[in-house]
Amino acid sequence: MSYVTAAGTETRSYYGRPIIKEPVWTWEIPTYFFTGGLAGASAVLSSAARVSGNEKLARTALYVGTAAELVSPALLISDLGRPERFHHMLRVVKPTSPMNVGSWVLLVSGGASTTAALCQLLGRFTPLRRAASVVATLAGPPLATYTGVLVADTAVPAWHEARRELPWIFGASAAASAGAAASMFVDPRDAVPARRVAVAGVLAEGALMQAMELRLGALGDVYRQGQAGKLSWAAKGLAVTGAALLGTKGRKSRAAAVAGGALVCAGELCMRWAVFTAGRQSARDPKYVVESQRRRIERDGTKATTKPA
């Protein structure tokens, strides 16, 4: 069976069937990409606020991040085919598996954030809280960005070919959500840096997504088509509206800050779903797999080897 593509070239396939398997991950995984990013970036935001002497923002970001940190493992375990075996993730240390590395990072980061938050709540054990905060701050940035590597380290064309941008996009999105979430729960006067992080995160993420789609060429279409395209538009609309609200009325009004923060968070959640869905779409249609490999052969003039290009 064959069909002609937009470029006028013929792609052949086996009865139009997929070549690779679509990811079997369900709703928990893109949701975790959001909560994990929120948790990781919040840890950084909290420590930066503490250093700058903004105690209220530091505490808020710590609590928000810890909440996200506690939801994350629940989401991940619920997605497993054998949830009772979740601890098998920690029976090895395996740098070739981003999921294994991520499990360790989440364990360290979650443990540290929870410890720091408990100490903060009790108002005691300050040295322990400081030590835990340092650990959480170190583990936070990898937690916010490794999920980009997690999806890129597959045979899914829309993810693997976007491996350069995805950790950056996920990092920017994490920052946006952390800034936005903190802005919702703190007095607007204390939330200046959080709003800046939110607005800058939204802008950076939008620009990076555009750059990625451009660089991917024909494969970039998959981010603009079908369900992924709709989610992508929703993500942009929600995040930009929220950022605008945060940057204007949100500076004075708490209600506007809550609305703006919620919109940005909703936008970032949609963005993770858009990337997730684009990956599934590119796995489902054999033309993306065949064409990206055929184009690579044409470009390099030779077939692939196990040495990176």
Added chain:
Amino acid sequence: MSAPDGLVTYGDEQQERVGFFTDTSVCIGCKACEVACKEWNLIPEDGLSWTGNSYDNTGELSANTWRHVAFVEQEKPLLTNGNGETGLRWLMESDVCKHCTHAACLDVCPTGSLFRTEFGTVVVQQDICNGCGYCVPACPFGVLDKRHLAPAPDLPAFAKEDGRVWKCTLCYDRLKGGHEPACAKACPTKSIQFGPLDELRERADARLAKLDAEGWNGAQLYGRDPDDGVGGFGAFFLLLDEPEVYGLPPDPVVTTRDLPEMWTNMLAAAGALVVGVAAAFVGSRS
């Protein structure tokens, strides 16, 4: 030949690397391999349906299908030199896990459930797999899948879906006992040949030379080259058309080949996140 990933730990127990050479030019589409595989490995029945795609009612490799015979009907002469030309040909190919030299499924498995055996094959340890599903999109051939069927639907204790990932083991249990895999044993035309990989490669080269001399249309070896994107297949093929015609990727790459680049990128992005957040606090003290 590059050594397969994870093949350094067996010492005295190390065996010669074995695999399959599937010569599709003699496949008659009997599906004895599919049946033998299901029977020997006790793979559950997963639906009896008609696809309408030639004689292929199996569809694809999956958690419950470890050999899959593809059927392709073409208006293309079998020979290029005009002898016995009919203009029609029927291609059949028994697909299977490729047991890659550099296996993405094995690399990305977070539990160590997927491992390299002493025979150089790739196997899932079912008592370790927790059904995370990472290997499913990591495989460039779409071999692995999660099994959603219940182990025993009629028994309350076993009525929950299996949830783990399953694939061809190259009959690890039979190899341990000194037997060839069930599919190769059942194949009536020696389309599926089992043996030491080096020997199979020599045999495949000779077979291709013969088909080329006879003018077979499109004959090519797929996965024989140890320098390809996955370091060569442990189970490779002789095809009569381009790989994508059989539903195979034309130029597969082990995704972890690019992982060092990805980790570097991630660390840079993580650093940028810290710098970016810190920068937001500049001049915000008031």
